[in-house]
Amino acid sequence: MPSSERRRFPRFPFHSQGALSVAGGVHQGMILDVSLKGALFRADSLFGVEDGQMCCLDIFQAGQSGFCSATALMAYRRENLVGLEFVDLSDGARQLLKQVIEMNLAVDTLLERDLPAMLGTPGTN
Template sequence: MSLSDRRRYPRFPFHSRATLLLDDREFNGTLMDISLSGALFALDQSLDLSSGTVCRLAIYHRRLNPAECICGTVVYCAGHLVGIGFMEIGGVAEDELRLMIEMNLASPRLLDRDLPALLR
């Protein structure tokens, strides 16, 4: 089974500036894609992070204050790319993340699609 088949939620391209927050350090970069369970983040600089490192991802909307700040853990790190698995989110935080994805996609129906539906 491929990685994309094992994902709980589909990933969507999402090019926006963001900041990875680790304790008292901040690393700027670009959000590459996002789902309701995680994100792929491209750092402006190379960084070596261990899998399981707790972090927060501040996502900016129109380069203003963060539209959302999501807690997660590093699940992948290679050079400039960091995969972040979001900690369980629900309620208002999940609704806000869905809205942010919908605004980026411009089609709310896309959030409910799964991989088999995309291949039809």
């Protein structure tokens, strides 16, 4: 099953610079989208990086580090694109991302809907 069909939380555009620390290296790039459970990151280059590795994603604000960080699992990699699943997200980082998502949605109750519920699949809330 493609990862997009397994995704429980919708992702929203979030174009911001960031850095991915993995396997002893730091890879600069751009966060393309984000949810409360993960992100899509496009790196300038990704030498020696493989699926399944643990990493740290630092999200920059206005080009400056310090906006928020998350420990993540590299769920997939295709060329310079990396799909990340957050495994440790502090309460502060969660609140910052929630605010970004709320600005995109403008409706707080939509934040944690899953796809089956959105589609009205039988057996979902």
